[in-house]
Amino acid sequence: MQSVAAALTMVRDDAFFLKAWLRYYGGIFGRENCYIVNHGRGDEVAALADGCNVIGIPGDPHPNFDMKRWRLLNNLVQGLRCYYTHVVVGDVDELVVVDPGDGRTLLEYLREARPRRFLTPLGLEVIHRIDLEKEEISDRILGPRRHVRLAPHYSKPCIVSHGAKIARGGHFSQYDKIHAPDELYLFHLKFCDFRNYTEVMNARNAVTESVGADVQTSSIGRHWFAEARGEDRAVFEAFSDLEMKAGFDLGWVRKRMHRSWGPRGETGFWSFARPEYEQQYVVPDRFLGVI
Template sequence: MQSVVAAVTMVRDDAFFLKAWLRHYGEMLGRENCYIVNHGRGEEVATLAEGCNVIGIPGDPHPNFDMKRWRLLNGVVAGLRSYYKHVIVGDVDELVVLDPEEGRGLVDYLAEQPLRRVLTPLGLEVIHRIDLEEQAIEGQILGPRRHVRLAPHYSKPCVLSLGTKIARGGHFTQASKLFTPDPLYLFHLKFCDFGTYVEAMDRRNAVTEEIGVGVKEAAIGRHWFAEARGEDRALFEGFAALPMQEGFDLAWVRKRMKRSWKARGETGYWQFDRPEYDQQYLLPERFSGLF
């Protein structure tokens, strides 16, 4: 039974993404090392997460939802660090992946990494090319989906072996040194399937409508609000226009992250520049079937 790595997330109703999260972390770490905050105490979440450590909390809508969420996740991570060498924390649609070229699993890789660090995997967004990929997702995601776009916003400091505070949204910490290992990636799944995206956005729009305040009055991501949604099919059709890049060498992105590393004003947090890159890559075949 491994005690090197734990994974933590919070989820409400997102069964599609929870299933992917459980396939990835449950099989790799062991369900006994997975910690799931069940926001709203949903029965489906509890059933799917059987064998994991499930923490049920009230699901009352609140304008400061994201602030409260990360306050709780910070506390859970701080506590688990006393029992694990590394704790992975993030949204349920975010998965830390080790490049299969390493020839070993994530647990073995992290067991050899120095402690008292925060690791920042390179963010990649899995996109559904609806003009090319007709197969519906019925289990594994990588394989039916092979296209990704660079997502600096999702290069998150999410693998922790150091006591530090994580900012709301998980995008920044107070750790002053940047470690972004070459073989580590953070895959964001929000856009991996058109039908799932529509269903998820409908649920999130309903939550913000129930809260009854606007974007400026709420500590919730702007993307949860109907006014920021746009037209779903046009969004996915637009992925085809992203210029396709040759190969899969992303060392240049990590170099830019390191060059732009700096304090985030007077907040106590640290950051790198997060420009928008209008380009896409075809994932090498070795990634197919990872989750």
């Protein structure tokens, strides 16, 4: 039984992403070290997460859903830190990966990592190039999908071994230093599969419609609202317009993160600049099958 690292997420009916999350973190940390908040106490979530630590909570819709969610996750992280050195926390469609060229699993990496800090993996968004990638996703995502785009918004301080507070959405923390190791990546999976994307967005739009919330007055991300969604196929077709970059040396991105690091106004949180990079990369073969 290990006490080096635990993984924590909250999910409501996202079986596609939960299966990937469980395969990855359950395989590396052990299911007994995986903690899942089952929002709405869904039967499918409970069945898929068998062997994990499942916390069922009411699923009543609320316009400040995201604010409540991160208040709960913040407190769970700090409680778990009493028993684990590191806690990896994030959305169910986010997976933290150590570059396979390093030779260590995430658990092995964290066993040797210095504690009492936040670690910030480099955010990469897995994109489904529907013009090139016809293979369906089964038990692995990287393989059928080979393309990623830079996603500074998902370079999150998500590996926690310090008592500082995390902001709503997990994008910032009140820890005043940045540690962004070269070996760490966060793969965001929202756009990894066109068919699943449309199903998930339909479900999320139904939630916001049921609470009568709008983009301006609620504490829910814009992507949950039908009016901010756009046309699904056009979103995916546009990925082919992103500039294709050769190689996979992303050290320059981490340098920019360090250079722009500073306080986020008077909020007590710290952050780096998050420009939009209209670029895509093909992941090296060493990453295939990792998630």
